[in-house]
Each structure stands twice: as structure tokens, then as C-alpha cells.
């Protein structure tokens with residue numbers, strides 16, 4: 001179990017990812033938006049769009065394009081600055097790296113997130 005293993009390089013990587021995602025959710029990346037609408041129209045899998053796009057597509061799916069998500073990304077960037085990034089806000093445990101890779105703006109570990117989702121929705 002890797003615990004508390006976020007290095008400065010890790011944080012840099014997540015920060016870059018977060019900034020990229022912020023660009024996506026705030027609509028700064030027009031190409032992606034276009035790509036997504038094409039997808040919707042054609043109703044095909046993301047596979048033939050290339051793995052690069054597919055990876056971004058995954059982020060888009062997770063994100064949606066809403067202000068709340070943008071805020072969560074901003075919060076995550078704040079946590080990086082405050083050196084509080086990567087810890088679950090509910091239980092205080094380090095969020096597994098795999099989860100941060102898939103969802104750099106995650107504020108909770110998977111267990112807490114599941115519990116929250118069950119309770120909230």
C-alpha cells in the first residue's frame with residue numbers, strides 16, 4: 001500500500017492535469033468540445049478517435065461541463081498550494097494514486113465517495 005507517496009513531481013503532474021481539465025470544463029479547449037459533439041452525433045465508441053482523445057474523453061465524461069466541477073478543480077488546485085492535496089476530506093486517509101490519476105480533482109477516497117453518493121443521491 002503506497003501511502004503519503006505524493007512527491008513534488010506527482011503534485012506537478014496533477015496540477016498540470018487539473019489545469020488542463022479546468023480548460024476543458026470552462027470551454028477553453030474548443031477542439032475537444034467539437035470532438036465531443038461529433039461523437040454524440042455519430043454514436044460510435046471513442047476507440048477510433050485515438051487513445052489520446054479517448055483519455056481526454058474519459059475526463060470529460062467524468063467531469064461534465066458545469067460550474068461545480070470547475071469549482072472542484074479550483075479547490076483541488078488550492079489544496080495543492082496548501083499542501084493538503086491527496087488526502088480524503090472525509091476520513092483523512094491518502095487518496096490512492098490510481099484514483100487521483102483518473103480523477104485529479106477527487107476530494108474523497110473511493111469508500112467515502114461511495115458512501116456520500118449513496119447518502120446524497
Ligand SMILES: [Zn+2]
Nearest residue numbers: 088091109112
Ligand atoms: Zn475517505
